[in-house]
Amino acid sequence: MLHRKTALRLAAPVAVLALALTACGGGDDKADAKSPATSGAKEASEPSPSEPASGGALATGESATGTYEEDPGKVTYEILAEKVDVSTEAEAQKQVADPAKAKGLVLVTAHVKFTHKGGPALTDSPQVGDETTVWADGRRGSILIGAAEDAAGCEDPYDVESWKQGESHTFCETYLVPADAKNVEVHWTETDGEPYIWTFPNG
Numbered sequence: 001m002l003h004r005k006t007a008l009r010l011a012a013p014v015a016v017l018a019l020a021l022t023a024c025g026g027g028d029d030k031a032d033a034k035s036p037a038t039s040g041a042k043e044a045s046e047p048s049p050s051e052p053a054s055g056g057a058l059a060t061g062e063s064a065t066g067t068y069e070e071d072p073g074k075v076t077y078e079i080l081a082e083k084v085d086v087s088t089e090a091e092a093q094k095q096v097a098d099p100a101k102a103k104g105l106v107l108v109t110a111h112v113k114f115t116h117k118g119g120p121a122l123t124d125s126p127q128v129g130d131e132t133t134v135w136a137d138g139r140r141g142s143i144l145i146g147a148a149e150d151a152a153g154c155e156d157p158y159d160v161e162s163w164k165q166g167e168s169h170t171f172c173e174t175y176l177v178p179a180d181a182k183n184v185e186v187h188w189t190e191t192d193g194e195p196y197i198w199t200f201p202n203g
Contacts, residue, residue, distance in 0.1 A: 055194025066190030
């Protein structure tokens with residue numbers, strides 16, 4: 001099945017970045033990511049003492065372990081939000097077709113490292129990075145399709161044609177968020193789970 005984000009990338013010209021029509025704080029068809037105020041941890045058998053059972057807030061530099069249903073089956077990943085890159089308002093306006101839509105906003109690119117820890121080897125492009133979303137002060141931003149693939153240090157998941165246990169890849173997502181936000185949150189949600197949340201200061 002062709003995923004939503006894949007279809008959008010194939011449809012948009014390479015040189016033109018399309019601003020998703022999702023308004024800040026709105027929802028789309030990604031996993032049900034929730035803000036820290038509404039997210040809760042589910043119980044799991046034998047959770048690691050240093051990690052939430054399923055979802056929850058994590059400290060900067062702290063990794064999580066979650067599972068995701070890829071095409072060949074359920075894969076266990078170690079996930080770490082390494083950093084966020086924040087642009088200026090002027091830079092954000094240059095990256096969208098209608099600069100007025102980026103007024104008062106900045107681009108935030110979240111760098112998330114995934115390490116294959118268990119389950120089948122992947123023989124096609126992974127979808128695990130699609131579960132990454134960016135929030136600001138508890139509100140979800142608007143995704144900018146196609147921006148992250150060109151960011152330094154980011155890999156395009158569609159270039160990953162095989163992935164074995166022990167191997168790591170860094171995938172990025174770029175969102176527009178309010179320039180005056182105090183904090184930026186990186187959310188990643190495992191299959192049938194709650195979001196893991198890393199919080200970074202904005203600026």
